[in-house]
């Protein structure tokens with residue numbers, strides 16, 4: 001096996017102080033694909049010290065927007081020259097089909113270039129205040145040392161979404177990938193070093209959530225924590241971040257509705273509904289994991305959807321033409337399978353899939369045949385809880401009012417889609433859906449230009465777009481006195 005994957009702290013590639021290592025497992029066959037160093041609390045403390053010293057020194061935050069833009073473009077250029085290499089590594093570590101990994105690399109490049117382009121655009125505000133001799137304005141400044149924690153479902157893309165705006169704004173950072181998928185993050189940091197991001201600006205710490213992640217959330221010298229992951233973890237991070245009242249942004253879980261009215265082309269709606277739930281093996285925060293069908297098309301729709309779902313090409317991610325791959329880990333597969341048992345016990349009707357695939361080519365990997373549960377009722381656990389796998393819960397509605405009620409009957413509010421040729425109705429429904437990312441007559445397409453984030457228990461704050469840059473800045477008001485006089489408050493004696 002090749003060299004142990006290292007952390008990048010203060011411009012040096014280092015092993016964890018504890019000397020511990022972690023095996024990285026490929027989900028396609030359960031084999032060890034790499035070993036990486038396993039950081040702990042003390043490694044975070046060292047990385048934070050480097051990030052703080054670098055921020056306080058001031059050289060980085062005083063680089064011009066054009067200098068930072070050139071660095072971000074440099075990272076994007078290097079990624080663009082190595083798309084196949086990054087995609088293959090992501091597929092090896094995460095299991096997703098090569099087509100998906102390749103798309104993720106393109107998205108990461110787009111995100112880096114978007115923020116490279118945004119940072120030298122006009123920003124700030126100027127106010128007309130009641131005193132004609134005072135000029136009042138607002139400028140945006142970097143926050144300081146940021147901590148970033150990301151999950152395993154889009155390892156490289158999540159790193160790009162987090163690092164690009166953070167560095168664009170002039171912060172320094174301690175970044176933690178998921179312990180399950182550290183490989184593309186290590187390669188990305190190699191690129192950060194190659195393009196000349198100064199030592200101490202961007203630091204990579206590898207390790208578990210309970211140790212490295214917890215210290216990032218707690219550390220008193222980190223002024224902002226940005227997290228993407230499950231809602232339960234998000235709650236822990238929010239609690240841990242209270243010590244120094246960190247600025248916080250949370251991109252959490254979802255249980256998003258995909259609503260189909262009977263006036264929309266059935267074949268096309270089936271196609272989108274499949275994409276909504278089964279892309280990335282259903283391991284998508286914004287997945288359309290609740291399908292709401294109008295009663296008039298319910299049976300015909302489900303018959304066609306089950307027929308097409310059974311024909312999805314499931315294969316190892318690097319196989320030609322693979323459409324779905326394995327789930328991320330054995331533990332996660334078992335969690336998903338346990339939800340399928342719960343669905344059966346709750347009385348939902350399983351139309352297809354819902355079992356571990358055991359044919360010889362799948363036997364050692366974590367493959368689950370995509371499952372559709374019909375006849376679900378609003379309070380079933382498979383309707384209310386995020387499964388984060390290829391499991392769809394289908395409900396029937398009669399009219400617009402019922403569709404909206406069911407769509408909002410959840411603690412989450414990340415995403416939602418509606419299909420209807422009646423644009424007025426589609427607009428009424430989507431406006432009534434309490435979610436941050438929505439579509440009409442589509443599901444999933446999103447771009448770095450537009451904000452990403454949820455209502456309710458799906459999170460706090462927004463990534464991407466101009467909002468995503470704002471999340472990494474402090475707002476400062478500056479008042480300039482143009483008059484030569486005194487304050488006039490106390491008599492001069």
Ligand code: NAD
Nearest residue numbers: 150151152177178208209213214229230233251252253285
């Ligand atoms: P997770 O919450 O288990 O882990 C996410 C990250 O948090 C990992 O790096 C993990 O090591 C770390 N972590 C775990 N416990 C921690 C703790 N106590 N303190 C600090 N860090 C800790 O999530 P996951 O299983 O990796 O990812 C799946 C979840 O992520 C799903 O719920 C999904 O919806 C969510 N997600 C959300 C978005 C979004 O944009 N809203 C995007 C992708 C994934």
